[in-house]
Amino acid sequence: MAMSxxxxxxxxxxxMNTTPLIDVMLVLLIxxxxxxxxxxxxxxxxxxxxxxxxxxxPMDPVKNKLVLTTQNxxxxxxxxxxxxxxxxxxxxxxxxxPEPELQFQPEEYASYLIANRLLRIITVSKxxxxxxxxxxxxxxxxxx
Numbered sequence: 084m085a086m087s088x089x090x091x092x093x094x095x096x097x098x099m100n101t102t103p104l105i106d107v108m109l110v111l112l113i114x115x116x117x118x119x120x121x122x123x124x125x126x127x128x129x130x131x132x133x134x135x136x137x138x139x140x141p142m143d144p145v146k147n148k149l150v151l152t153t154q155n156x157x158x159x160x161x162x163x164x165x166x167x168x169x170x171x172x173x174x175x176x177x178x179x180x181p182e183p184e185l186q187f188q189p190e191e192y193a194s195y196l197i198a199n200r201l202l203r204i205i206t207v208s209k210x211x212x213x214x215x216x217x218x219x220x221x222x223x224x225x226x227x
Contacts, residue, residue, distance in 0.1 A: 127200070129167045146184040147176065148216070151193040151201060166204060173208040184212040191220070 149169070150158040157164050159172060176183050185205065189198045205213060 129165075129170070144179060144183055146186055147172075148186045148188060149201070149205075151187075151189040151198050153190050153192045155194050155197055157197075157201065166200065169201065169204055170208065173205065173210055177208065177210065182210070182212055184214065185210050186214055186216045188215070188217040 148160055
């Protein structure tokens, strides 16, 4: 760290001292690095259950209704299923000609996290006919 004290003739030093500026910038850089949240990635895997369902849920060739209840139960046309069953049911509907419409209806106080996982499963399955039903029940929500 060499420092210049100016010329010997008594004239003022014309260069700016950048050492404090660099020190402040390094401290800010370290503070930003420390405050960045650690990137944690997790992969959720739906493992099959120990017991297989006795009868497959009914499948309609025109439209199928997926309901998420407030008790976090997933219903396919009224029959309870798991997320793993949903994947196989969506694959089966993709092979049907014409592909049936999938209607998703979460209840008012259903879990947002489970609804988000179900929407992710539907998106990954590439279902082409998909719609939300029951939104008219919430048209007056917040208008009181």
